Amino acid sequence: MAALETLRLVHELGSFTAASERLDVNQSAVSYTIAKLRACFGDPLFVREAGRQVPTERCERLLEQAGTILDLLDDMAEPDTFDPARTEATVTLACNFYERILVIPRIVSALREEAPRLSIRVVNALGDGHLRLLRREADVLIGPFGRPESGFHSRRLYEEKYACLMDPSHPHAGRRLDAETYLSLNHILINYGASWKSAYLHELEAAGHVLRPAITVPSPAGIAAVILGSDLVATVPSRLGQSISEGLAIRDCPFPGAFDISVVWTARNNASAMHTWLRDRIFAACR
Template structure:
């Protein structure tokens, strides 16, 4: 009995001397966050940090402070239950989960843009920048006319033009560009395309240095220069002729059509390229038929499925189709006769 009483006394003393424990507010788990905690700004922030690879650069791009980006990233981490980014060298890289979220974020932002434009699309009221991927031939041929024509109706529109190189589906899927102009559309069930025009291949040469190759033997015996896009992707015509077993001697390879002219002028080198290049980039050089049958070179505009019904995107594609024919006609005025 004494031992029990002492235990009771000690228990009473412990209850009297120990301060009450304060209730701790539990941290919300991912499942406790409402989906309405997400908004377009958070989605845009996620994409900016992924694309810039830096919180500082993302803040500069978004026009906010670095601490604001860090705070919103913490909120996004809590919502998604994922760290989203990990350190890699001097920068950060997205986690696998963040990369998956980025795909959904782009689609959701596209839906939000479409929602805001769905009621009534008025070109005169838009304020937007559209990124178009195009190599130098189609850039010089089409995009200046497109910009002039489109801005006459939509003064708030601007274009950002990037090199398409050897185009991939990821350029469209990951929103590196919203539209692509290329003779080689990337493949994918989510990739849309429409042919704009086609061109014929010609032999370019400096008429002050040589005569055009009149036969296949003369053609194969000549020195050639061509374009090879990274990572080592040849022009269609080069692949077609190689598959036919026609071996040519390439003395130079350049990453774009703009680099061809200096190799031809003042030399006996020739190049087999789309004939439309003679209108602008290779003006002043002579042209001749290729002494072997060649396929035509088609040119397509290409876009992602998510932009197919977007009012702004649909309108811009229509403008590109409208300016294609006049642009080709204007180019024809600058073209020399075929030798």
């Protein structure tokens, strides 16, 4: 089973060196284990591409089949109780820009208050953060990522909707925006990439409209500086807009696209004492 855990870590981290550091062993020990597995299964398991160990299809199938066994072993090793004051464990939170600005500071503060020696990692979720949960690259996923399918659990933190940011001198800065006016504006579109599309765009398109942006950017980071002094308008989640809108006007969007911010985790961690504590602290911090 130690060999399977080594295989899983190389798969997760994409590096023999990183896996050896996580396991606290020499890199040669990881290389030797992978070599034995390669001989056993008659497959290279990993090939090196662009400086990263990329898994073969056979490796992906092996890990998928071994996942249940590894989960069972994790459950058996998990203590029945958890003492946050003494733990030196590492927890990984997957989220994006919105959550890093609005909720991660509160979550980190709450976790460190009770578990000062806990190590906290924050990683990008992008549009497919649930895959980071399945690959054991994250313990929880925070954001607009409810997962109704089997194998996931989720809990709603709060509801969010969209608002518009514009320069205070914009002709519509002091007016209520209707759909026709909104569509005629010069928009900054935030394209988060992957398969993600913002909820207000779904609502807008369902009403038979098409948004034609003047500018497209990959993130809300630095967007206030682009808007200031211009005729541009950006549509962002309302709470985020209030956080980054210093010096700007903020108006309700006629396509509010209401959505939930949730915490998502896998069935694998559902009964864990440590992960139950982690989720409870997140819910309390974001209430």
